[in-house]
Amino acid sequence: MTRSQVSPSTTADMRRDRVTEWIRPEVRALSAYHVPEVGDLIKLDAMENPYTWPSSLVDDWLETLRHVSLNRYPDPHAPCLKAALRERLGVPAGMDILLGNGSDELIQMIDMAVNGPGRVVLSPEPSFSMYRMIAAFTGMNFIGVPLNAGDFSLNMAAMREAIARHRPAVVFLSYPNNPTGNLFDERQVCELIEVCPGLVVVDEAYSSFAGRSLMDRLGEYDNLLVLRTLSKMGLAGLRLGILVGSPAWLNELDKIRLPYNINVLTQTSAEFALRHYDVLEAQAAQLRIDREHLLARMRALPGITVYPSQANFILFRVPAGKAQAIFAAIKADGVLIKSMHGANPLLADCLRVTVGAPEENAAFLTALTTALQNVLLEKNP
Numbered sequence: 001m002t003r004s005q006v007s008p009s010t011t012a013d014m015r016r017d018r019v020t021e022w023i024r025p026e027v028r029a030l031s032a033y034h035v036p037e038v039g040d041l042i043k044l045d046a047m048e049n050p051y052t053w054p055s056s057l058v059d060d061w062l063e064t065l066r067h068v069s070l071n072r073y074p075d076p077h078a079p080c081l082k083a084a085l086r087e088r089l090g091v092p093a094g095m096d097i098l099l100g101n102g103s104d105e106l107i108q109m110i111d112m113a114v115n116g117p118g119r120v121v122l123s124p125e126p127s128f129s130m131y132r133m134i135a136a137f138t139g140m141n142f143i144g145v146p147l148n149a150g151d152f153s154l155n156m157a158a159m160r161e162a163i164a165r166h167r168p169a170v171v172f173l174s175y176p177n178n179p180t181g182n183l184f185d186e187r188q189v190c191e192l193i194e195v196c197p198g199l200v201v202v203d204e205a206y207s208s209f210a211g212r213s214l215m216d217r218l219g220e221y222d223n224l225l226v227l228r229t230l231s232k233m234g235l236a237g238l239r240l241g242i243l244v245g246s247p248a249w250l251n252e253l254d255k256i257r258l259p260y261n262i263n264v265l266t267q268t269s270a271e272f273a274l275r276h277y278d279v280l281e282a283q284a285a286q287l288r289i290d291r292e293h294l295l296a297r298m299r300a301l302p303g304i305t306v307y308p309s310q311a312n313f314i315l316f317r318v319p320a321g322k323a324q325a326i327f328a329a330i331k332a333d334g335v336l337i338k339s340m341h342g343a344n345p346l347l348a349d350c351l352r353v354t355v356g357a358p359e360e361n362a363a364f365l366t367a368l369t370t371a372l373q374n375v376l377l378e379k380n381p
């Protein structure tokens with residue numbers, strides 16, 4: 001058959017066959033990370049900070065961008081930005097910083113650096129879904145160890161057993177844990193660091209809402225790295241992740257990094273934001289206060305279980321079988337949250353809401369209250 005005789009449908013079939021032949025099976029088995037359409041909905045699904053900057057600050061920021069040279073590659077080592085981060089995040093002396101295009105990229109770099117035949121990534125579950133996904137697309141084995149069902153604390157016996165059996169190259173601990181919102185017990189985290197043969201990455205994406213960190217303990221453990229991000233503090237659009245640890249580890253990981261992974265706009269904007277860190281900290285403090293209000297109001301509602309949170313989101317469980325209906329009713333009322341139902345057996349009937357600005361939280365509470373009333377009415381007509 002000449003090219004002109006090949007019908008479009010045959011070309012499509014042949015293309016599909018070739019994709020099947022050449023794209024790795026573990027990649028074909030993945031589903032892409034789903035980001036829903038937002039439109040006019042109030043966005044309480046992705047742990048974003050709802051606040052923008054005062055307009056005078058926006059003007060100053062735009063002014064700094066005037067001096068950026070878009071024709072030049074960014075500085076691959078970003079020394080000014082790292083110096084500012086060192087100060088703001090309280091990086092201990094002797095520890096280094098590695099920057100990623102979001103902390104997702106740093107997780108990927110870690111997995112790529114430790115990958116090899118039979119190598120294992122381990123994390124308690126439910127936890128941040130990217131630990132499992134990135135392990136899959138870097139071709140590593142992933143072991144998820146269930147958390148305790150009642151309070152989502154670490155199941156230490158199961159963790160010890162899995163670590164001894166699988167000897168993971170890297171263990172990820174989300175501290176506080178996404179999507180459950182709790183902080184694991186610090187002594188238990190330290191015990192796991194002690195028994196792990198490989199790396200332990202403590203992911204502190206929500207540290208500004210928890211006030212707890214293992215940053216100060218980096219010097220005590222030779223296998224500990226601390227992961228941070230500016231995303232949940234109010235700069236999700238910049239994509240800046242920060243890995244902190246000893247030069248012995250970070251120098252190796254740095255070889256995996258693509259040389260210009262942090263673009264000039266991000267470097268300049270992040271440096272600017274760090275000069276005004278008090279604004280970000282005040283926003284985080286406000287969100288912590290509003291989280292407590294929202295928790296109290298939600299706990300007063302009949303029919304749901306509300307889990308404690310040290311982060312900027314709240315996990316709650318609705319009456320059995322009603323998660324989809326309640327999620328949809330809240331969305332129909334103009335508020336987008338996240339359904340965790342189906343993500344993990346321990347998250348059956350669970351929904352997760354991000355703490356937003358007070359009027360957004362109020363809209364969510366009204367929508368949730370109505371949705372629950374309708375569901376409970378249905379049950380007892």
Ligand SMILES: *Cc1c(COP(=O)(O)O)cnc(C)c1O
Binds near residue numbers: 205
């Ligand atoms: C949101 C989140 C991240 C991702 O942060 P980025 O820096 O935006 O890539 C990492 N870890 C946890 C636990 C998160 O919830």
